[in-house]
Amino acid sequence: MRKNLGVQPALFPMPVVIVAAYGADGSICAMNAAWAQICAMDKIALFIDADHKTTKNIMETRAFTVNIADVSNMAPADFFGIATGNKMPDKFERSGCHAVKSAFVNAPVITEFPVALECEFAEEIETKHMHAIVGRIVNVSAEERVIGDKNKILPEEVNALIFDQYRSGYFAVGEKVGQAWNAGKDLMKG
Amino acid sequence: MRKNLGVQPALFPMPVVIVAAYGADGSICAMNAAWAQICAMDKIALFIDADHKTTKNIMETRAFTVNIADVSNMAPADFFGIATGNKMPDKFERSGCHAVKSAFVNAPVITEFPVALECEFAEEIETKHMHAIVGRIVNVSAEERVIGDKNKILPEEVNALIFDQYRSGYFAVGEKVGQAWNAGKDLMKG
Numbered sequence: 001m002r003k004n005l006g007v008q009p010a011l012f013p014m015p016v017v018i019v020a021a022y023g024a025d026g027s028i029c030a031m032n033a034a035w036a037q038i039c040a041m042d043k044i045a046l047f048i049d050a051d052h053k054t055t056k057n058i059m060e061t062r063a064f065t066v067n068i069a070d071v072s073n074m075a076p077a078d079f080f081g082i083a084t085g086n087k088m089p090d091k092f093e094r095s096g097c098h099a100v101k102s103a104f105v106n107a108p109v110i111t112e113f114p115v116a117l118e119c120e121f122a123e124e125i126e127t128k129h130m131h132a133i134v135g136r137i138v139n140v141s142a143e144e145r146v147i148g149d150k151n152k153i154l155p156e157e158v159n160a161l162i163f164d165q166y167r168s169g170y171f172a173v174g175e176k177v178g179q180a181w182n183a184g185k186d187l188m189k190g
Numbered sequence: 191m192r193k194n195l196g197v198q199p200a201l202f203p204m205p206v207v208i209v210a211a212y213g214a215d216g217s218i219c220a221m222n223a224a225w226a227q228i229c230a231m232d233k234i235a236l237f238i239d240a241d242h243k244t245t246k247n248i249m250e251t252r253a254f255t256v257n258i259a260d261v262s263n264m265a266p267a268d269f270f271g272i273a274t275g276n277k278m279p280d281k282f283e284r285s286g287c288h289a290v291k292s293a294f295v296n297a298p299v300i301t302e303f304p305v306a307l308e309c310e311f312a313e314e315i316e317t318k319h320m321h322a323i324v325g326r327i328v329n330v331s332a333e334e335r336v337i338g339d340k341n342k343i344l345p346e347e348v349n350a351l352i353f354d355q356y357r358s359g360y361f362a363v364g365e366k367v368g369q370a371w372n373a374g375k376d377l378m379k380g
Binding site: 044 | 194197198200203205207227229233268312315317319328333342344351353358359364365371373374
């Protein structure tokens with residue numbers, strides 16, 4: 001039996017990403033975002049409000065990084081979602097994390113997190129239904145320990161967090177269960 | 191040590207959702223999409239090309255469902271990503287899946303999948319950087335077996351697939367590791 005549950009943002013799984021940007025004064029702000037997604041092969045859309053300190057920083061410096069949060073950094077990742085940079089000027093320092101400037105864009109790469117998408121600001125989209133900050137991915141950097149053959153990232157090693165919007169839980173990624181363009185190929189035979 | 195990997199759509203995890211819509215003639219088309227995300231509390235954005243049969247159906251009937259693919263339906267979920275409705279008119283039938291019309295919108299709910307977001311078409315966004323189909327979530331329906339207390343969905347029971355864009359793998363969801371707004375609260379004390 002199926003049950004109707006009303007209107008809710010019921011997508012699952014969602015990623016946990018830490019968006020980081022310098023302000024005009026060189027300070028760093030970072031925030032936790034679950035509503036982010038690739039929107040083209042070299043673009044990422046962040047559905048974040050305009051009044052976040054990090055959003056203001058992005059508009060000032062026209063660059064940001066998207067750092068993939070892993071299980072071992074769950075505490076700072078969650079902290080980046082609780083604290084607000086508008087009221088806590090030393091938010092980034094208090095997270096205990098560290099950053100280095102990207103070699104490609106004017107934005108901080110958080111060194112504790114295993115993978116970063118280094119982005120130039122591309123556009124802000126505001127419609128009746130959506131507010132999005134879109135970035136052009138200029139480079140992806142990753143810790144060597146999460147990189148496998150052919151320079152491809154190993155999801156098993158990233159140990160990324162999953163956000164559960166239903167109950168605000170964090171989950172780990174489980175085992176590999178199949179391969180795309182293979183798992184369903186028998187059905188192509190008809 | 192960190193390594194630069196160039197430009198790639200390196201977000202992880204991504205969901206696996208099957209977008210389904212009726213055509214004007216009542217036929218069903220469905221496709222596998224990984225680039226989907228909630229963009230407001232009652233909205234979902236699909237980053238899918240305009241030339242998919244399912245996209246054409248959405249534009250005709252102004253409604254669609256977003257069905258969350260689970261591990262037990264990996265084969266049809268993957269098939270929905272391999273086959274194209276433009277060349278295979280009986281794509282939905284060949285998947286082996288079944289559908290019933292949503293009680294809220296003019297779109298098919300795929301009965302095999304545990305959770306469906308039932309959406310009215312809200313807008314199509316086309317900019318230099320993004321093509322998005324945005325839906326307004328009118329109802330979420332789910333199998334009773336995946337619903338827990340307070341009518342909230344249990345991620346542990348959904349057994350959702352994860353898409354790994356790095357290597358085109360499918361993963362299962364692992365164990366719960368923490369709770370948002372709690373895991374990082376000690377850092378608030380400074």
